[in-house]
Amino acid sequence: MDCDPNVRWDDIAGLHHAKKCVTEMVIWPLLRPDIFKGCRSPGRGLLLFGPPGTGKTMIGKAIAGEAKATFFYISASSLASKWVGDSEKLVRALFGVASCRQPAVIFVDEIDSLLSKRNSHGENESSRKLKTQFLVEMEGFDSGSEQILLIGATNRPQELDEAARRRLTKRLYIPLPSSEARALIIRNLLEKDGLFKLSTEDIDTICKSTEGYSGSDMKNLVNDASMGPLREAFRQGTEITKLKKEDMRAVTLQDFENALQEVRPSVSLNELGTYEDWNNQFGSFSVSTD
Numbered sequence: 630m631d632c633d634p635n636v637r638w639d640d641i642a643g644l645h646h647a648k649k650c651v652t653e654m655v656i657w658p659l660l661r662p663d664i665f666k667g668c669r670s671p672g673r674g675l676l677l678f679g680p681p682g683t684g685k686t687m688i689g690k691a692i693a694g695e696a697k698a699t700f701f702y703i704s705a706s707s708l709a710s711k712w713v714g715d716s717e718k719l720v721r722a723l724f725g726v727a728s729c730r731q732p733a734v735i736f737v738d739e740i741d742s743l744l745s746k747r748n749s750h751g752e753n754e755s756s757r758k759l760k761t762q763f764l765v766e767m768e769g770f771d772s773g774s775e776q777i778l779l780i781g782a783t784n785r786p787q788e789l790d791e792a793a794r795r796r797l798t799k800r801l802y803i804p805l806p807s808s809e810a811r812a813l814i815i816r817n818l819l820e821k822d823g824l825f826k827l828s829t830e831d832i833d834t835i836c837k838s839t840e841g842y843s844g845s846d847m848k849n850l851v852n853d854a855s856m857g858p859l860r861e862a863f864r865q866g867t868e869i870t871k872l873k874k875e876d877m878r879a880v881t882l883q884d885f886e887n888a889l890q891e892v893r894p895s896v897s898l899n900e901l902g903t904y905e906d907w908n909n910q911f912g913s914f915s916v917s918t919d
């Protein structure tokens with residue numbers, strides 16, 4: 630990872646449970662390797678799964694900023710190579726470098742596309758080899774005393790290969806944001822730009838009408854609502870070149886109500902059911918308390 634991703638723990642609204650688990654598995658063991666060994670040795674694989682736009686990638690980026698470890702951010706496509714045998718070598722090199730630069734955290738985003746179920750036909754040779762190599766490497770560092778942690782993120786956990794699922798020992802459900810978390814997202818985003826003037830009742834009203842919205846839906850909603858003052862100024866005939874930043878009013882509840890007409894939730898109830906089923910079957914905690 631070559632640039633600071635600029636995401637901090639506090640930017641992530643809600644998800645207290647996930648943050649706690651990550652701290653336990655990643656941050657503490659790195660600070661006190663002498664305590665976290667033997668029976669207490671932390672798991673080597675962590676899977677974050679849940680509907681799209683709920684902050685999985687954000688958590689990965691926050692770890693990169695907070696953990697004092699070498700951080701590798703891998704998206705599945707960066708390992709795929711069209712040359713047969715090349716991607717396999719890349720995987721070996723990745724784990725090789727990680728073991729030289731311990732402690733290391735390897736974050737694989739969209740891990741389902743890398744480690745999808747292996748099937749006997751219809752799959753090309755090189756992607757199968759890539760998977761096998763990945764599984765072999767993961768097995769290797771699982772047994773040793775090496776300080777390497779693999780974190781995977783996916784919104785299609787049901788497509789993960791069984792063997793990969795086993796190696797990702799802790800599986801955390803990252804649910805849709807709760808009403809408090811949604812309020813926090815609105816507040817954080819608006820405060821960043823100095824546009825926050827909503828009352829507690831306003832926030833409550835917005836939170837009630839955004840049941841089922843994901844974190845990224847909330848972000849889109851705030852984006853749209855914050856256009857409200859601008860649109861109003863145009864309607865009154867102000868030209869964009871003459872518009873003064875100081876004269877613009879803050880974002881109001883009415884802006885949010887207009888935005889709610891435009892921005893709809895992106896996750897269906899049906900899909901949520903799939904995640905919850907998978908969580909009940911394989912998740913580390915069947916009841917997720919946000």
Ligand SMILES: Nc1ncnc2c1ncn2[C@@H]1O[C@H](COP(=O)(O)OP(=O)(O)OP(=O)(O)O)[C@@H](O)[C@H]1O
Pocket residue numbers: 640641642643644679680681682683684685686687688782783784806810814843844845846848
């Ligand atoms: N809990 C949250 N707190 C604050 N912002 C959030 C939260 N969840 C999502 N967002 C917003 O949504 C955007 C997308 O989140 P992110 O990329 O982490 O989603 P994801 O879970 O990785 O989705 P996907 O499964 O589609 O990759 C973030 O950039 C952020 O602005």
Ligand SMILES: [Mg+2]
Pocket residue numbers: 685686738739782
């Ligand atoms: Mg993501």
